[in-house]
Amino acid sequence: MSIETPTAERPGRTTPPITAPLLDGQILLARARKLAAEFATRAEHHDQTAQPPAAQIQELFQADLLRLTIARRDGGHGSGLLLARQIVQTLAKGDPSVALIASMHYSQHAGIARSQRQREPSLAFWPTALAQQLTQQALHAPALINAVQVEPALGSPSHGGLPATVARRVGDEWHISGHKIYSTGSHLLSWLSVLAVTDEEQPRIGQFLVPKDSPGVRLVETWDPLGMRATVSHDFIFEDVAIPVQQVAGLYSAEHGQQRDEYAFAWYLNLVGSIYTGVAEAALDWIADFLLERKPSALKGASLASLPTVQDSVGRIRLLLHTSNTLLDAHAQAFDARQPFAELGSTARYVAMEHAAKATALALELAGNHGISRHNALERHFRNAQCGQIHAPSAALIRGNAGREWFKVRQKATALAADRD
Template sequence: MGDIWKPWIKNGRQQRLFDKAAAIAEEARMHKKDADHTASFSPKTLAAIKREEYPALALPTGYGGEAVSLYELILMQEKIAEGDGSVALSIGWHMGVMMELSEEQLWKKEQFDRLAKEVVQDQKVVNRAATEPATGSPTRGGVPETTAVRDGDAYILNGRKSFTSLAELLDYYIVSAYVEDLDQVGWFLIDRHQPGVTVEKTWDTLGMRGTGSDDLVLTDVELSVEDLVETAVKGKSKPKGWLLHIPACYLGIAVAARNDAIEFARNFQPNSLDTPISEVSHIQDKIGEMEWKLLQAHSFLYATARRWDEEPEEREHMQPELSAVKLAVTNAASEVVDLAMRIAGGRGLSKHYPFEKYYRDVRAGLHNPPMDDSTISMLAGKAIHLNSE
């Protein structure tokens, strides 16, 4: 089943990085049932991620990382998702943060140097905590209800963050808050061992349960002024290529569903047939439909990532394309998993088979940013503007 990857691995470096991802995927596969059942991220999988020194790969070589390209990132993330989508999505946020901070230089050098050193030496894992119950997704523009109040040389933070992937196992949180004395949104780097930092087990969702995206609760957390690492920049935000880790994740889930559906079809033979169902025409039609959908999705995703890497001067104009990739790939992934379910038939609903988990997990892609409606609106606006010139 590995042939699907051959067109996308171009050289020895990519093969080496891919092999790291494959090792993580194999570990994740062993723990995904328990992670799904308990709605928590497996510490054993995280240990494998750190053993492969994966958290440091996105950092510049000058810091001891490997400065992975966007193409390489999605290649690895998709493979990890083939093992367990929850693992890929969770560690994908960390990888994206490392790429964003490295490329956009949002922090003071000494602040970034400190974090980068810990990521390289100790494989520390971080994630942004931005979503809140009242504000919803930060991409919709809500001001955080989490507050940071200045008290001499310190800030006191209070608030609650939801959808905090890897909440219990992160080494650092990068938390958004309304900074009262500055009258703007800021981001604070918080050690998970800081007094007043707790995780409340609230994650009880249909899919992607293994992300362990519980609530982060901050109660009178006292931080140094130097822990205010970033303030929100007003105006148009830059396109973020690293967000392609999201469609890569759901495409990996679809590939896993495709693989298991073909294996099921090759081996399942009801007593009403003289051959396995893989020889039945309508089953072959579904397999063929899965294939062309995956080919289209892969081509769009990897071509866009390659363009991001090879044409940096065009990045500022790529937001519509990046958003379109997310829309196209996540919807295609959902369609592929649905076809896999149809091949498995009623057995696909049983927890004795992997299909129902793929079906639950892949649906989450439709709710990760950017949302389909905002993408369609953006594409429409662009088309109307270009047509009027």
């Protein structure tokens, strides 16, 4: 497959949007709505062919939406999580695969911006020169970046354990070898943030920044899923890939295993929840129009939408999505206001995924045979919504963590009550 995409060395000949003024959030949202409507007309094609949405990414860049979370002082819009989630959810109503690819790029640049504001070593520390290099390329071309972390044996890093991907120090270089799977946006990426462990006597773990077109990087097309097909989440094989020694972010001791960056995790949880809520909203729009238009002869000119049982089911869908949106908004607002957000994030993500699956299933039930026809978009929305269940952390892990935390709370409360007695 031949696809013309920018690379770290070849940013592409594109008019840079950095010359444009910073835009109000409502203007950016309006642009996202317009693009989402355009993307929706091509979503079926990408679902059928599983081709990368290269043109859509270029259009996001031209609409000035790819610099959304780049810091203002560096030429970006400096968006917080709330605006980012609104834009991602809007895009997802048109094509959730495009929205997922964009969301990963947004999350990475939000992390870079935060690292440069703090300017102190941490789990998410980006060296200034590296941060500036990635930022400048993203301002002048759709130079997408994503973290590639999941491995065949390790699975998702959210379950613990160290990656099998190894970084060896060779003079002034790191040499990376390993195998990553489920790499969202694979064909379209310019940079791969590769989770790896060093082979030092005292191993360290970090994100090693690899230009996708580096010698030794091999893309293997393995992605052939039920839904979200245009995310092109293929495999990458790294065979002794050399990068400069300073091209690593967040390098820390591996003695106690992986440590999670709670700020980056908050972005991930909220944006993936927003994407699948957008999918369910698209399903709700479709089923509402279908029910208004269908006028069976038995109803003597009235539409299916006039039936109380149908109204009840559509009301259930609306309430499911209202709950998801309320939680996702609350989480984003707490995060942006620097209020406690961790538990709310897991809850919002869990509810959003569960409700998206339920909402699309209800819509399918209302549509009957029309809902499972490949001629109708609802069938695609249903398949896409099911894919939300596989995003880490799993629903079972979130529930288990919530249960363990509650047992701790009750044990502490019992102990305090006993002390008072």
